[in-house]
Amino acid sequence: MVPPTTDGGEYVRPDAETVLRVEGVEKTFGGVTALDGVDLEVRDGEIVGLVGPNGAGKTTLFNCIMGEHDVDAGSVHLGDTELTGMNTPDIVQAGLSRMFQLARVFPELTVRENVLINQDHSGETMLTTLFRETDEEVVRRAEELIEFVDLTHLIDEQAGNLSGGQKKLLNLACTLLSEPDVVLLDEPTAGVNPNLVDDITESITELNRDRGTTFLVIEHDMDVVHEISDHVYVFATATNLTDGEPNAALNDPRVLEAYFGE
Amino acid sequence: MIGTIRDRLNDLPTRQRWALAGVVLLGLLAVPQVSTNFFVMNVFIYAFIFIGLGQSWNVIGGYAGQFSLGHAVMFAVGGYTTAILFIRHGVTPYVGIFAGGFVAAAVGLFLGAATFRLRYHYFAMATLAAALIGKTVGFRWEYINGASGIEYPFAQLGTPWSMMFRDKLPYFYLIGVMALATTLVIYRMDRSKLGMYLRSIDMDQGLARNSGLNVFNYKMYAMGVSSYIAGVFGGLYAQYVLYIDPMSTLRVLRNIDIIIVPIIGGVGTVLGPVVGAFIFIPIREYTRTGLSGGYTGLGWVVVGVVIVLISIYRPGGVLNQYFGRWD
Numbered sequence: 001m002v003p004p005t006t007d008g009g010e011y012v013r014p015d016a017e018t019v020l021r022v023e024g025v026e027k028t029f030g031g032v033t034a035l036d037g038v039d040l041e042v043r044d045g046e047i048v049g050l051v052g053p054n055g056a057g058k059t060t061l062f063n064c065i066m067g068e069h070d071v072d073a074g075s076v077h078l079g080d081t082e083l084t085g086m087n088t089p090d091i092v093q094a095g096l097s098r099m100f101q102l103a104r105v106f107p108e109l110t111v112r113e114n115v116l117i118n119q120d121h122s123g124e125t126m127l128t129t130l131f132r133e134t135d136e137e138v139v140r141r142a143e144e145l146i147e148f149v150d151l152t153h154l155i156d157e158q159a160g161n162l163s164g165g166q167k168k169l170l171n172l173a174c175t176l177l178s179e180p181d182v183v184l185l186d187e188p189t190a191g192v193n194p195n196l197v198d199d200i201t202e203s204i205t206e207l208n209r210d211r212g213t214t215f216l217v218i219e220h221d222m223d224v225v226h227e228i229s230d231h232v233y234v235f236a237t238a239t240n241l242t243d244g245e246p247n248a249a250l251n252d253p254r255v256l257e258a259y260f261g262e
Numbered sequence: 263m264i265g266t267i268r269d270r271l272n273d274l275p276t277r278q279r280w281a282l283a284g285v286v287l288l289g290l291l292a293v294p295q296v297s298t299n300f301f302v303m304n305v306f307i308y309a310f311i312f313i314g315l316g317q318s319w320n321v322i323g324g325y326a327g328q329f330s331l332g333h334a335v336m337f338a339v340g341g342y343t344t345a346i347l348f349i350r351h352g353v354t355p356y357v358g359i360f361a362g363g364f365v366a367a368a369v370g371l372f373l374g375a376a377t378f379r380l381r382y383h384y385f386a387m388a389t390l391a392a393a394l395i396g397k398t399v400g401f402r403w404e405y406i407n408g409a410s411g412i413e414y415p416f417a418q419l420g421t422p423w424s425m426m427f428r429d430k431l432p433y434f435y436l437i438g439v440m441a442l443a444t445t446l447v448i449y450r451m452d453r454s455k456l457g458m459y460l461r462s463i464d465m466d467q468g469l470a471r472n473s474g475l476n477v478f479n480y481k482m483y484a485m486g487v488s489s490y491i492a493g494v495f496g497g498l499y500a501q502y503v504l505y506i507d508p509m510s511t512l513r514v515l516r517n518i519d520i521i522i523v524p525i526i527g528g529v530g531t532v533l534g535p536v537v538g539a540f541i542f543i544p545i546r547e548y549t550r551t552g553l554s555g556g557y558t559g560l561g562w563v564v565v566g567v568v569i570v571l572i573s574i575y576r577p578g579g580v581l582n583q584y585f586g587r588w589d
Binding site for chain 2: 087093098100108113118129130131134
C-alpha cells in the first residue's frame with residue numbers, strides 16, 4: 001500500500017505516473033443516465049477504492065472501462081493508449097484485467113486451466129493453439145498464483161466444485177496471470193465468509209506491497225475500504241461526489257447524506 | 263456394473279488406454295474377415311461417415327457450444343465440389359475431397375461471419391435458415407442439375423484415381439481410416455489450448471472475452487475446422503453412393519442426422535461421435551430396411567425413443583455420463 005502523505009494538512013496523492021484515466025464518461029440506457037460525466041484517475045502502485053450507493057454507476061463504469069459497454073461521451077486511457085472504442089480482449093491485452101462481482105469461473109475446467117486461460121493471447125493462431133503447448137514459464141507462474149491464493153490442493157479440481165469464497169480467490173489469481181497494469185476488482189469480498197474476507201484483503205494488500213500491483217476496487221464494506229485503499233472515489237447518482245484520502249472522503253457530509261440521508 | 267467399467271477405464275494408465283484403443287481398432291479392421299455381407303459393410307461405412315460428420319458438428323456444437331442446425335450445407339458443398347471436380351474437370355477425388363473440404367470451410371466461415379454475433383437459439387435459428395436456403399438452392403440451381411442431382415460415370419468404375427470401387431471393402435478401409443484420422447485430430451484438439459479455449463467459450467462467453475480471448479476469432483476457427491471436416495466427408499459420401507442430389511444431402515432431416523450422433527454418444531467428447539454413430543446408424547439402417555412397406559418411417563420413432571431414453575437416463579450422452587471427458 002502506498003502510504004498517503006500530507007502537505008500542510010492537505011492530502012497529497014503519491015507522485016506516481018497515472019496509469020488509468022477516465023475523463024467525462026457518460027452512459028445512458030434508454031432514459032436512464034448511468035454515468036454522467038465521471039472522472040477518475042488511478043496512479044501506478046495505488047489501491048483506489050470506488051464506493052457509492054447501489055445504482056451509482058460503479059459497475060457500469062467498470063463495464064465501460066473494459067469495453068463491455070460503448071461510452072456515449074468521454075474517454076478512457078491506459079497510460080498513453082486510448083481504450084475508448086476498443087473491444088474487451090484488446091483491452092485485456094493492453095493491460096487491464098477484471099474480477100466480477102459474482103464469482104465467475106469456467107466450471108468444467110480445472111483450477112489450473114481457469115488461470116491458464118488468462119495467459120497472453122497475442123500472436124496466437126489456430127495452429128499455434130492446436131499444436132503448441134503453453135510455455136512452461138507461464139504454467140509455473142500460474143501454479144505460483146494458485147499457491148499464492150492457497151488453492152494448490154485443489155489445482156486439478158474442476159472449478160465448479162469450489163466454494164463461493166474459493167472461486168473469488170481463484171478469480172483473483174486469474175486476474176494476475178497476464179501481469180496487468182491495473183486490476184479492476186468488483187466487490188471482491190461480497191458474499192464471502194469473514195475468514196475468507198481477511199484472506200482476500202490480505203492478498204490484495206500483499207500483491208500491492210510486494211509486487212506493486214495497482215488496483216481499482218469497488219467495495220461496499222467500509223472497513224475493507226479503509227483498510228486497503230490509498231485513495232477513494234465516491235459516486236452518487238451517476239456522477240462523482242468527492243474523492244480523497246479514505247477517512248476524509250468517507251466522512252464527507254455529502255457522502256454521509258448519500259448513504260444515510262443524514 | 264457400467265460404473266465399475268468406467269472406474270476401471272479411468273484408472274487405466276495412458277499406455278494401456280492406447281493399447282485398448284488399438285485392440286478396438288484391430289477388431290474393426292477384422293470385421294471384413296468375419297463378414298463381407300452387403301448390409302453389414304453398408305452399416306459400418308455409414309457409421310464411419312457419420313463418425314466424421316458427428317466429429318465435425320462436435321467441434322462447433324459440442325466444444326464451442328454453438329448449436330448449428332445447418333451442417334448439411336457444408337456436407338453437401340463438399341460432396342458437390344468433389345463430384346463436379348471429378349466428373350466435369352477430371353480432378354481425382356483423392357484431391358477433390360480435400361478441395362471440397364476447403365470450399366465447405368469457405369462457406370462455413372461465411373455463414374459464421376454472418377451469424378456468430380447471434381447467440382443461443384437465435385444462432386440455431388439463423389443456421390436453420392441457412393439450411394433451408396441451401397436446400398432451396400440445391401433443388402433449383404441448374405449448374406448442379408437441381409433436383410435431378412449428379413450421377414457418376416459408371417464407365418470409370420474401378421479405374422485408378424477415380425475412387426470408384428466395385429465392392430465395399432475399399433470403401434470400408436478408406437472411409438474408416440478417414441474417420442480414425444478425424445478422431446485423432448479431435449483428440450489432439452481436445453487436449454490442446456484450442457480445445458480449452460473453445461470449451462471456455464461454451465461455458466461463459468463473457469468471461470472468456472474478459473480473459474483476453476477473441477471469442478469471434480475462435481468461433482471462426484472452430485467453424486472452419488468443423489466445416490472442412492463436413493466437406494471432406496460429404497466428398498467421401500458422394501464417392502460411396504456415386505450419386506449426389508439435394509434430397510439426400512440437403513433435406514432438413516440430414517441436419518438432424520448429423521446432430522443426433524454426438525448427442526447420443528456424448529457432446530463435447532472425443533469418443534462421443536464414435537459411440538453415437540455405432541448406436542444411431544445400426545438402428546437407422548435396421549429399422550429403415552426392416553420396417554419397410556406400411557411401416558416405412560417408423561424407424562424414426564425408434565430413434566426418437568432412444569433419444570428420449572438417453573435424455574432421461576444419460577443426459578449429455580452415453581459417454582458424458584459414464585466417462586466424463588474420457589481421453
